[in-house]
Amino acid sequence: EAGVAQSPRYKIIEKRQSVAFWCNPISGHATLYWYQQILGQGPKLLIQFQNNGVVDDSQLPKDRFSAERLKGVDSTLKIQPAKLEDSAVYLCASSQWSQETQYFGPGTRLLVL
Amino acid sequence: LAKTTQPISMDSYEGQEVNITCxxxxxxxxxxxxxxxQFPSQGPRFIIQGYKTKVTNEVASLFIPADRKSSTLSLPRVSLSDTAVYYCLVGVIYQLIWGAGTKLIIKP
Incomplete structure (x- = not known):
């Protein structure tokens, strides 16, 4: 079974630039999560999709972050414009349903200069 | 809104049993x-899940008292490769909250 795929693995940008991350969940998984993990901290949930609908985006900074999940499969997370404090690892995870085991991708490490 | 609390770090030795409480x-x-x-530069990996009492799988046990206000992850006979950060996750419907994690260091 293929795992969760993410790209790119690394990204370096300057502040005020925009960036996008892509996630392909495990086939058949209805729930998709985007997390932000700052060095030394636990993952912080940014947004949770159930199929192509958003069920929780309470911690997503909506003035600069956006996410979509087209057709309930792949998902894209965008930051525009980026700030220095956005430097973190962005993790994507998927599960068959909410509260089921989450399977994580390798993450995208973002550095904002 | 559930909030979890874990020890920031723990040390142990190879072959010992380690218990981490949340x-x-x-x-x-x-x-x-x-x-x-979670190992460095990797995404978190599932260990175990439970609702009440005790759950055991091939790598760990999870003990949950009747009031469910805490839980204890038990790792039997740890090895150096168990050095990692361990997270306790409590699932609130549509709001998943992670603890800060416990950094476990296993020494030879």
């Missing part, structure tokens, strides 16, 4: 308790 005073009736392991 407090979750406001856990909701329908919430499950899940533990994940």
């Amino acid at each position: 407090s979750h005073n406001n856990i909701a009736t329908n919430d499950y308790i899940t533990w994940y392991q």
Whole structure:
């Protein structure tokens, strides 16, 4: 079974630039999560999709972050414009349903200069 | 809104049993308790999940008292490769909250 795929693995940008991350969940998984993990901290949930609908985006900074999940499969997370404090690892995870085991991708490490 | 509390770090030695406790005073009736392991530069990996009493799998045990306000992850006979950060996750419907994690260091 293929795992969760993410790209790119690394990204370096300057502040005020925009960036996008892509996630392909495990086939058949209805729930998709985007997390932000700052060095030394636990993952912080940014947004949770159930199929192509958003069920929780309470911690997503909506003035600069956006996410979509087209057709309930792949998902894209965008930051525009980026700030220095956005430097973190962005993790994507998927599960068959909410509260089921989450399977994580390798993450995208973002550095904002 | 459930909040979890874990020790920041723990040390142990190879071959020992390690117990990591997580407090979750406001856990909701329908919430499950899940533990994940994370190595540097990797995403978290599922270890074990439970609702009440005791759950055991091939790598760990999870003990949950009747009031469910805490849980204890038990790792039997740890090895150096168990050095990692361990997270306690309490599932609030549509709001998943992670603890700060416990950095476990296993020494030879």
